Amino acid sequence: xxxxxxxxxxxxxxxxxxxxxxxxxxxxxxxxxxxxxxxxxxxxxxxxxxxxxxxxxxxxxxxxxxxxxxxxxxxxxxxxxxxxxxxxxxxxxxxxxxxxxxxxxxxxxxxxxxxxxxxxxxxxxxxxxxxxxxxxxxxxxxxxxxxxxxxxxxxxxxxxxxxxxxxxxxxxxxxxxxxxxxxxxxxxxxxxxxxxxxxxxxxxxxx
Amino acid sequence: xxxxxxxxxxxxxxxxxxxxxxxxxxxxxxxxxxxxxxxxxxxxxxxxxxxxxxxxxxxxxxxxxxxxxxxxxxxxxxxxxxxxxxxxxxxxxxxxxxxxxxxxxxxxxxxxxxxxxxxxxxxxxxxxxxxxxxxxxxxxxxxxxxxxxxxxxxxxxxxxxxxxxxxxxxxxxxxxxxxxxxxxxxxxxxxxxxxxxxxxxxxxxxx
DNA sequence: ACCCCAATCTAAGCGCCGTTTAGAATCTAA
DNA sequence: TTAGATTCTAAACGGCGCTTAGATTGGGGT
Numbered sequence: 001x002x003x004x005x006x007x008x009x010x011x012x013x014x015x016x017x018x019x020x021x022x023x024x025x026x027x028x029x030x031x032x033x034x035x036x037x038x039x040x041x042x043x044x045x046x047x048x049x050x051x052x053x054x055x056x057x058x059x060x061x062x063x064x065x066x067x068x069x070x071x072x073x074x075x076x077x078x079x080x081x082x083x084x085x086x087x088x089x090x091x092x093x094x095x096x097x098x099x100x101x102x103x104x105x106x107x108x109x110x111x112x113x114x115x116x117x118x119x120x121x122x123x124x125x126x127x128x129x130x131x132x133x134x135x136x137x138x139x140x141x142x143x144x145x146x147x148x149x150x151x152x153x154x155x156x157x158x159x160x161x162x163x164x165x166x167x168x169x170x171x172x173x174x175x176x177x178x179x180x181x182x183x184x185x186x187x188x189x190x191x192x193x194x195x196x197x198x199x200x201x202x203x204x205x206x207x
Numbered sequence: 208x209x210x211x212x213x214x215x216x217x218x219x220x221x222x223x224x225x226x227x228x229x230x231x232x233x234x235x236x237x238x239x240x241x242x243x244x245x246x247x248x249x250x251x252x253x254x255x256x257x258x259x260x261x262x263x264x265x266x267x268x269x270x271x272x273x274x275x276x277x278x279x280x281x282x283x284x285x286x287x288x289x290x291x292x293x294x295x296x297x298x299x300x301x302x303x304x305x306x307x308x309x310x311x312x313x314x315x316x317x318x319x320x321x322x323x324x325x326x327x328x329x330x331x332x333x334x335x336x337x338x339x340x341x342x343x344x345x346x347x348x349x350x351x352x353x354x355x356x357x358x359x360x361x362x363x364x365x366x367x368x369x370x371x372x373x374x375x376x377x378x379x380x381x382x383x384x385x386x387x388x389x390x391x392x393x394x395x396x397x398x399x400x401x402x403x404x405x406x407x408x409x410x411x412x413x414x
Numbered sequence: 415a416c417c418c419c420a421a422t423c424t425a426a427g428c429g430c431c432g433t434t435t436a437g438a439a440t441c442t443a444a
Numbered sequence: 445t446t447a448g449a450t451t452c453t454a455a456a457c458g459g460c461g462c463t464t465a466g467a468t469t470g471g472g473g474t
Contacts, residue, residue: 008468009422031321034460045424047462052422056461112319113380114238128382149407154390155400158383162373162401167365169372173320175335176365183361193362194369200356201408215439216451241431252453254434259451263432416474424467431460439452444445 005043014052016042018063022105030108030115035059054120060109061121067106068127071099075134085141086148086202089160090195092135096164097171097191104172111169135161147202160198167191212250221259223249225270229312237315237322242266261327267316268328274313275334278306282341292348293355293409297402299342300371304398307375314375342368354409367405374398 010016020041024033035056036046053059078095082088100107109116110128118124139156142148148156170176171187180186217223227248231240242263243253260266285302289295307314316323317335325331346363349355355363377383378394387393 007470008424009470013422029321035462036460046460047425047464048423050462111376111380113382114236117381132386149404152400154392155397155404158374158377158386158397159370159401159404162377163366163370164373165376166369166371166373169318169376170365170369173318174324179339179365185361190362190365193359194366197356197362197366201412205408205411215453216441220451242433243431253432254454255452257433418471418473420469420471422467422469424465426464426466428463429461432458434457435455437453437455439450441450442448444447 010042010044010048013042013044013048017049017052017059018066021059021063022103025105025108030112055118057115057118058120060116061118061124063106064109064116065121065124065127067103067110068131070103070106071096071110072130072134074099075131079134079138084147085138085145086199088138089135089142089148089202090199092138093160093164093167093195093198094191097167097188100168100171101188107168108172111165111172132157132161142202149205163194163198167194217249217251217255220249220251220255224256224259224266225273228266228270229310232312232315237319262325264322264325265327267323268325268331270313271316271323272328272331272334274310274317275338277310277313278303278317279337279341281306282338286341286345291354292345292352293406295345296342296349296355296367296409297406299345300367300374300402300405301398303371304374304378304395307378308395311379315379318372318376318379339364339368349409356412370401370405374401 005011017038021033021038024038024041035049038059039046039049042048049059053062074095075092078091079088082091116124136153136157139148139153139160142156143150143153167176167187176187176190180190212218224245228240228245231245231248242256245266246253246256249255256266260269281302282299285298286295289298323331343360343364346355346360346367349363350357350360374383374394383394383397387397
């Protein structure tokens with residue numbers, strides 16, 4: 001993992017630190033992450049990161065913001081590819097879990113605000129709002145097509161939001177993986193069945 | 208916060224450390240927690256905790272186990288007080304969120320496995336299984352009374368489990384509180400509406 | 415071509431952290 | 445009373461986040 005470089009100046013240290021940090025989380029878990037270790041993996045001295053980030057939480061926040069951008073792209077694509085609004089809602093949920101599989105390092109920091117909440121990175125505070133906006137619009141589309149209860153969309157928005165975060169939290173923290181093995185299934189398959197359950201409950205509900 | 212004591216021996220240091228740690232998390236957040244700080248708050252030297260816990264994660268694990276016991280009591284009481292199975296399912300969800308409000312310090316450690324997963328405390332690995340068991344039985348009761356789809360209960364079990372964890376994660380991490388303020392509601396009220404939505408979707412679904 | 419300056423990195427050091435070790439103080443039981 | 449186990453303190457180790465001072469480099473103006 002430790003990188004070497006030809007010249008005294010690194011060249012692209014900022015991006016290299018972001019990448020090294022994500023790789024470290026994915027390889028050894030978020031408990032193994034320290035700024036000194038990330039710098040070591042990137043092949044620079046412990047003080048070098050401070051020329052690119054004001055402090056440790058700013059680096060984590062930058063990764064979290066990057067993750068929210070990647071997540072939003074995935075959610076939008078999933079929503080747009082769905083033929084109906086209620087399928088779009090399920091597709092958003094599945095895309096969230098798929099994102100967790102593809103970018104677990106990013107997601108770990110997104111889920112741990114005590115690490116990635118940095119006053120130095122103001123956009124981190126609003127990084128997730130666009131996804132909530134997309135979710136809200138999709139729920140409203142469901143209401144228009146009759147596949148969600150009329151009225152305030154907020155309870156369903158919050159429920160799907162919490163459901164997505166809950167599934168990926170259980171997955172990344174371990175218990176879901178263990179339970180799936182025990183039950184002879186996989187987190188992806190279980191997510192698909194949860195999605196199907198959600199869609200059937202919405203589509204098949206009484207007036 | 209720093210305790211003083213009359214004698215050289217503390218007397219009940221183990222419990223005092225657990226309490227000081229929980230109080231510290233609730234007062235200054237989990238980012239402010241260190242074993243030295245907990246020992247300082249309890250009025251002992253930095254090495255004293257090592258006579259009661261093999262390492263830092265064992266202390267955190269003990270708190271997590273304690274929390275799971277408190278949580279299980281609350282969930283059981285909520286389930287038993289409910290008149291029907293589907294109401295019991297909703298009551299479990301609301302009780303989970305109520306627990307988060309009453310014991311946020313415990314819950315923070317329960318949700319962060321990288322801190323509280325200790326091989327020294329083997330019961331920590333199975334601390335949450337009784338709650339899942341209760342949830343599974345309740346879903347099966349719902350199936351018997353016709354308020355849940357027949358077949359494998361697992362998707363609904365996992366969905367309610369994830370929903371609970373998602374809501375409390377969003378709450379403790381901040382975004383839910385902010386969004387509720389913005390929408391003119393409270394996390395408890397929103398949880399009640401999510402619960403009502405869940406129950407109505409289950410009870411009002413088509414065959 | 416030169417030089418100067420800003421940007422980038424290293425080296426060294428601060429206090430705090432988790433943890434270990436040696437030893438002092440205290441409780442318990444014979 | 446006293447021997448031994450228990451519980452605490454004191455001191456030390458390396459690693460951490462972060463700061464400061466100084467070395468190295470690349471680019472822009474003359």
